[in-house]
Amino acid sequence: MGLTPAHWVYLAGVLLIIGVTVARKNVVVPALLATAVTAWVMTGSPVTGIQAIFNASLIAASELFNIFLIIAMVTALLGALRAMKADQRMVTPFQKVMRGGWSAYAVLAVVTYGISLFFWPTPAVPLIGAILVPAAIRAGLPAMGAAMAIAVAGQGMALSSDYVMQVAPGLSATAAGVEGSAVADVALVLSLVTGITALVIVGVMLRKHMRTPAEVNLEEWEAGVVAEPRPPRRLLRRISVSPTRKLVPATSAERIAEPITVVEEKVPVGATVGGPSSGSGGSADGPPPSGGSGPDGGPADDAVPADDDMASARIERLSRIFSIVVPVAFLAMIVYMVLGKITDLVPSLEGGSAAALVGGLAAILVVVAAASLDGPKKALQSTGEHLTDGLVFAFRAMGVVLPIAGFFFLGNADFAGKILGYEDGQQAPGLLVDLVTGAEHFIPGNPIVMCFGVLIIGMMCGLEGSGFSGLPLTGSLAGALGPHAGMDPATLAAVGQMGSVWAGGGVLVAWSSLLVVAGVTRVPVIELARKCFLPVVAGLVLSTLVAALFF
Template sequence: MNTVAIGSAHWVYAFGVGAIVVTMLLRANVVVPAVLATALVVFAATGSAISAVSGVFMASFIAAKELFNIFLVIALMTALLNALKILKSDIRMVEPFRAVMKNGHSAFVILAFVTYLISLFFWPTPAVPLVAAVLLPAAIAAGLPPLVSAAVIAIAGQGMALSSDYIIGVAPGISAKAAGSGVSAALVGDRALVLSFVVGGIALLLLYAKQRQVFLKPSSTLLQAWQAVAESSVDQPPEKKGTFDKAEMARAVSYEQPFATDADIKNILKIRDQRLVFWSKSFAVLTPFCFLIVIAVMILPKYVKGMPDLKGGDAASLIGGAAALLMIFATWAASGSRHFFEDSANHITDGFVFAFKAMGSVLPIAGFFFVGAGDTAGPILGLASSVKAPHLLFELIQSAQHLIPQNDMLVSLGILLVGMITGIDGSGFAGLPLTGSLSGALAPVAHMNPATLAAVGQMGAVWTGGGTLVAWSSLIAVAGFARVHVMELVRVLVVPVITGLVVAALVAPLIWTQ
């Protein structure tokens, strides 16, 4: 028999969740509904208007405490990329792959591979402009049509890399925090990585099978025709931009023009100071080498007995620390001993500006869902540490347990659908607190590990809003760089991506029973 007492705070919380979902469906910013819903829930729970006002601040403050490591990693990785751009090491890291693009088929593979790797380490926002400037012209000259090239970049970068976010760990961190204190971000990340390969592999295979008949013979005239396309005719921003304007951020870090020929590459890499040439080449090798070591340290303990395993936030600390040290050394190489103190500080500042532009809106949204979690609700409600805080979402799910299907695949598909709905606003990350919270509450009902459900919800939210399925996401930037119409790009991506997502949601309960 159900013994959970559902009070006014539960109903107000449920209403707040519904209001946020509806706002996302309308492609509007969800910060205001999240803040108002937080105040109403705290008032309903405490009966105090003063607590309700204070709760608005405390909710964002608790979210900031829980998620600040995520902001710090983003800032340090962005600072490193800015330092590498001054040395032109970022271009040197990508440029060798141009020579391998002999035809449309090889260009398809190389474009996906490099986009995935660069996006995994630096996020798609700065990675896509780099790939578009250096590799996209070579792919088009090799016979890969611009529309297919754009689809490959979107699937590999804004789909596969961003949905797992395995290296930087933003998405798994938010999902795990929302799911509950007992859920490991590392476990969510591991399962999201596997599911991202399932979705991405299926999407790329279906895209290749459908589009390979339109691949062309390599020719310089293909590049000339592409360059003749006016960007303004295809790069029309939509009316509504969703929660995060990541397309504008991508343009902010874009290159002035694509490097169409090898001569363009050589020209941009011309550095008179031979000392800088040495350091430019050195960091083009040293940076990926260092991060390969970091990945090895993260992964090998799972398969090699005796190696110390990274716990909790150690992985994020290792990545952030490596990025910070590489940034300092790269800045010293570029600026010299007299200026690198100030320039390093400027890179850090620019990194934090980017981090808060990219993720700042998540804090009040996550704060609302933290009100519904027993682990974090206490300080928001103003309760003493000795008082047990209510777990509003879990108690709502428990009260409706008899209405929820016991089939784990149906629950997995349901979480996927919720994630896709939350991604409709074009952000990809705004819905992670909701999918994470629902995963923590539904997992006991479905007899599944909450990390599995959180990873499935993460797939739905990020693949949809991160830039593969909705035209008002950062997919606009990809379409603009490739000089194709964004709606044509969406039509090409819909069937491959949705097929991959459904398959991933169905196989997740089969792969991980617990």
């Protein structure tokens, strides 16, 4: 079948979306318009074109909601851990091994990678910034080095594979028409090649900037003079010991970590009962405070700090328990999944089964953590609040993907019929596959050229600042181009995923979540993106060659 006007309109929509992403603008409106016009031309009905805007997003939501649910469960778990300060305790032991700049660099990279695999970088970075970055700065690691380590290990290496939560592989695989586990396995290898290469190059760049461990390193960083010309020593000393150091804005994790005391809220009650205004005796006119029996409320005042001490001790005990239980539970899950892949001891978990295990385990841990901290009755409320917060975060982080994915699903024959409202048995055209087939003689069959082409398209999509919004496009291209080049579509989808997430996920563009990394490390975000460019691009080139030659 030859190309129809609908094919050309769809191609124009694809080029429009790519052009808008290159211009660093939001692609939601172009995706909605392209969906409506394409459906209109395909069916000849403007009403169907309008309906397709809703149907395309609905189909995308139904296909991708499992991803939203995993994000919600894991975010809810992080909220439950934060309530008992177990999130801080999980990373605090690593401070003890930061003896110098190089050990601090290694610890930051490893801990960031590990935490970001399970909780995603965006919620993990403030925690790392509050707990580990000051220790790393004190140990002699430059602030820019800390920022680059966090960005490469978390926003890049962990997020580009997303091997535990498998949100990114799920998006790529759905668009490419392959198993999510196949994309995840290749993406894990490529992300490690890219990340390790980038970290080594960053280490070479930092070799002349490491400093001797000293308290003054932290004082300079807190005084805000790290990225600026160094002031005279006397001025620096005066800045570092002045009260203005207390005015440095705390990060969100620091504010969460501040101890909350209720003693001051209860003291006025005792003061009113036993104060001068109560006359002689004081407490005879009203009931004594809870737990108090003396006329001046003394025993009640003594009981307040005792209650606080008991509550603090209980939270401390729960924090210790869950800081061990949660990592061990997820480690056991990973061991189970690995055993399923390489042995016959346990059933193999593929695609949705693995994702369901992650989400279910996270949900169980949320319930147990909430019940342990708040008690069985209050846990009914707090668990719901944690899950609600998780769902809100999931839709804020991923909601923009739905209309974009809907447009690319319209070019897939498996979904186009549902979007256009076709009857059962009525076959819809696969616009994207038809376009690739029509341009077959123009497309080089060389796997290396094909891989680098998809990588560049992924990086262009990442310029929009959202690492996942380009995955439906790169996945669709992988499904269409892979068979032509004699490549596994899963491998090609993983290559496109590398380009899109490393660029837009928060490493190469300053208008992405790289802002969070720059904020917690207090370095200029533009300078951070510029310094990350060479290491990351070198890593992407190497990993793309690995994909083309060995997969």
